[in-house]
Amino acid sequence: MSIYEKYETVVGLECHIQLLTRTKMYSNDAAEYGAMPNTNVSVVSLGHPGTLPRVNKRAIEFAVKLGIATKSTITTENQFARKNYFYADLPKGYQITQDKTPICTGGFISFKMKDGSEKQINLIRIHMEEDAGKSMHDIDPFETLIDLNRAGTPLLEIVTQPDFRGGEEAYAYLNEVRKLVRYLDVCDGNMEEGSLRCDANISVRLKGSKEYGKRTEVKNMNSFRNVQRAIDYEVKRQIDIIEAGGEIAVETRSFDAVNGTTFSLRSKESANDYRYFPEPDLQPVMVTKEYIETVKNNLPPLPNDLYEKYTKELKLNDYDASILTELKEIALYFNELISHTKNYKAAANWVMVNVKSFLNENAVHIDNFPVKPKAIADIIALIDAGKIGHTAASQKLFPALIANPSKSAETLATELDIIQNSNSNEIQALVEQAVNKFPEKITEYRNGKVGLLGLFVGEVMKLSKGKADPKVVNLLVKEQLEKN
Ligand code: MN
DSSP states (O other), X not given: OOGGGGEXXXXXXXXXXXXXXXXXXXXXXXXXXXXXXXXXXXXXXXXXXXXXXXXXXXXXXXXXXXXXXXXXXXXXXXXXXXXXXXXXXXXXXXXXXXXXXXXXXXXXXXXXXXXXXXXXXXXXXXXXXXXXXXXXXXXXXXOOEEEGGGTTOEEEEEEEOSOBOSHHHHHHHHXXXXXXXXXXXXXXXXXXXXXXXXXXXXXXXXXTOOSOOXXXXXXXXXXXXXXXXXXXXXXXXXXXXXXXXXXXXXXXEEEETTTTEEEXXXXXXXXXXXXXXXXXXXXXXXXXXXXXXXXXXXXXOOHHHHHHIIIIISOOXXXXXXXXXXXXXXXXXXXXXXXXXXXXXXXXXXIIIIIHHHHHXXXXXXXXXXXXXXXXXXXXXXXXXXXXXXXXXXIIIHHHHHHOTTSOHHHHHHHTTOOOBOOHHHHXXXXXXXXHHOHHHHHHHHTTOGGGHHHHHHHHHHHTTTOBOHHHHHHHHHHHHHOO
16 A cells, blocks of 8 residues: 555635626626726725725625525625735725625535546535735736726635545536536636636545644645646645654645646744624625525526436436536527427437537537527427438538528428438339349348348439438338348
8 A cells, every 4th residue: 555545635625706796896896807907996996995885786696696506504694894914905904704604604516526426515604705906926027016906806705614535526626616606607717817716725634534634725726627736736745744754834835837836835823813803884784585585586507407307307328418517508508409309319419419519610609609499409300200311411401500590490401402202102113123133132131141231222322312211211121122
């Protein structure tokens, strides 16, 4: 057994998600990304004395949405608190956050791991707060520049229990969080633009031990993959220190993505004292049962519920169900499609293969995809009725529909001249013609060379110029060969 196998990894994650509200958490300054620096800053964002904060209603709604989706308990009386610290990008000298009454407690997020196993991560809390401004150290060679556009933008902080047993679980969890906030339309989930940020608290302990080891906090990981890499590196580093007889320094570390390592930022030995106290300028926000009910009734379908429906009700396999629920827009497209067809497997294939490849190859977002789900259902119906073949449908009809989305599938199929002949009488004549062409092959077939069936079918297809329904042809050729 390697030394690493003696230890168990214990990780908890703190994620900040930036909310897709139009305005900031406590003022009506615009909360947009990418504006000219310091243009979305009124006296409130600048922390001028005497200004008063007001709570953004939409941010409360978003917090409740996420709370319901994670099966959290939602707090009735929500107080805000001041977290005091000094920093150049924090003009007020404090952050308005929640301390003793986070809007959500408990709750969990569950997801599938690559090997198909299910993992559940329990949440300690989700609370509302505001973001600080941004200090930029890499634009001017001598000065640090400050952009206060971000100061006051609404955040939800999701704090998990130390339930992760490795980097891969953290990676899968973050994917699930992103999927969830995108389904809920509360956050764009874009880690590169900083709208989803994550810190990891990492420690190790001997397997079977009940006590936690000393932990480090790792920051500045700007992709899900880097969170996984940072955890895996940090776990190995800690085990190496312990095995060499050393002790883990309780500290904040930063991830170096180039080298895949972590390095010390500052010691945590002296605990921060933020002097939390209730925000005197804000009334507590009351979240009533009726309000929660209203939000619940307007909740969009959630990925896990759709997954359940697709596998249990529609009997799709796990792979299809997870691909179809990966992106909300794809899932909604598929949802509408299956309201027009009962052939769920075919519907899944059309979306996963034809629609998705078109979107990928042409870099088109599904919102701009011209073919309506109903038209895909019409194609499926034409195939199922034997009127067109699958190959002609995907190679000719589908591109034609994309070019002429206002025409019906059937009209286009007629114009393309791909409607199959399934008239048995007409096909029967061609079958006889084809079979009579190879009298010696008939004998061979009857003597057991059944593979010759393909030869006759191919001949009929040729005679029909590819327009005979292959299913009907197969049947009739077999009948013909087995006569007498
Ligand atoms: Mn925070």
